[in-house]
Amino acid sequence: MDWMMYIEDILQKVINADKDTRSKLIKELSDKLAECEKYKSYLENASDTIAEMDESGTVIYTTNNWIRQLGYDPEDIKGKAIFHQFFHPDDAPKAEEYLQKAYKTKKTQTGFEYRIKNKQGQYRWHSANLSPVLDDRGKVSSVVAIAHSIHDRKMAELQLTERETLYRLLLNTMQEAVIMVDNNDIIKYVNPRCCQLFDVSPEEVMGKIGYESFIIPEDQQIIQNQNRKRARGLPDEYTVRGHKKDGTIIWLKINGSPLYDEQGKAMGSVGIMTDITESKKAMDALKRSEEKFRDLFDNSMAGVFQSSMQDRYLNVNKRFATMFGYDSPEEMINIVTDIKKLYVNPDERENLKELLIRDGMVSNYEVELYRKDGSRFWTSLAARYRVSEEGVSVMEGANIDITESKNLREQLLSGQKMEAIGKLAAGVAHDFNNLLTLILGYSEDIVEELPPNSPVRESADEIVKAGLRAATLTRELLTFSKKQAVRCQDLDFNSLLNNLKSIFVRILGDEITLNYHLADNIGVVKADSTQMEQVLVNLVLNAREAMAPGGILRIKTRNEKKDSNRHLRQLDSPAEEYVHLVVSDTGMGIDKKNKHKIFEPFFTTKSDAR
Known part of the structure; x- marks a missing residue:
């Protein structure tokens, strides 16, 4: 309805009407004006901005909502070409296109989104519907635009779009393969790296079961078990074997996490797969190498050790422990708390450390050490000095007895x-x-x-x-x-002993008593009398030293038959009869550990001074 034409028509009727008719027309006009004011109030207080424009985009009329939405007084807008003065330069051409379309088609144009500048100079997103206004002849006289702010929604959408773009860029450029599946492990997404890793295209795997597409049969149950955990909301990390399109086996480390819908219900999962084939090979090779060198370490014929410079063993092998009389490396490491105590001369340990710090390594370092039982032994040591990754100074080396x-x-x-x-x-x-x-x-x-x-x-x-x-x-x-040459002849031990008795008495002195127990009818043996005299004199001299300050020396002879003496039966000799000569004293005796050395030509327990 054209309200101005309607009012003019009523006013003309009032002028020409009689008194009663005039009163009715005035009341009708008053009601219409009130109704007009009511609609005007609706327009002015509407949340949307309403503006009427001519075909050039100049504002003919606008509501006060401009103040609330953009900060402009309506009078600042009227008579202005709104598109070029207030719209974003990128949106103005499209706005003119929408306006001209409304004029030409005489139909409402909806969903036009644009940016318009507020009074502070900031662009705000709005959406408008453009409706044409027709005159009595059906011609478009103007266009009414009803606009409302969509700035918050639009910014949220833009941010979401930016994030989606960023995430997609991230997925597309990741060096790890990414796969998204539903709760039935149906593939919903694979990134380019996943396709590259398994040598497939997205079309070949989309909609197929993930573990059947990428995992070898022997490890597929692992995937199924992990998927059930993810359905309960549990993330995971595990290692499985995958296969490429050509059947090549690869090792994969998979980090999985559940995906949730808007209601917080698990709708599937995402898996990030890293190809660890080369690192797995390297780790396996390292493990084999470690096992090899551990075997060499444990079974080496040399005693291998690692110790701190504070004189504690950090690691020793079996040979090293047994060299010192310990049953195991663990026992030695736990018991030996001060390595210096193993050295017969503790200063040697300090000297060794000084050499290592100065030169970095030593070799053929001979040192006398104590075993667990207190016995002594000599070792040749080769060692090096180094600082570990943790900054600890250590000594590493090997000992040989x-x-x-x-x-x-x-x-x-x-x-x-x-x-x-x-x-x-x-x-x-x-x-x-x-x-x-x-x-x-x-x-x-x-x-x-x-x-x-x-x-x-x-x-x-x-x-x-x-x-x-x-x-x-x-x-x-x-x-x-x-x-x-040795001159062997028939020799009577009793006669030899009687001839030496006076010499023995002088050797032994007054503190030691000499007792002879010589058997009658002693047999004759083949021997060098001179050497036998020397043997007997040496035995008597040793007995004298072992019995200081005094004691008893006994010398016995008797006949023995081979079949009555178990020691003689062990001899590889055809003779059946022997003479048994025994020299015994009441001295300290021979240490058990030295008994096996008594026939060594140069072994002695005497000091160099003696």
């Missing part, structure tokens, strides 16, 4: 000394034997020339006896130097 080889070296040196002494003794014996030949020759001539009752005959006999004893000594020296 060189006790036996060290003893052999000492015996070799002693043997070389004895060889030199033997050569000297041979030379002395040779020269001395030449002198004895003259002495014995002349002394025997003197004895033959002297009458039996001569007062000097006894002295002459003593000279001969002394010469003979000197000749025996010369023979012993030659035997010692290996230049005189």
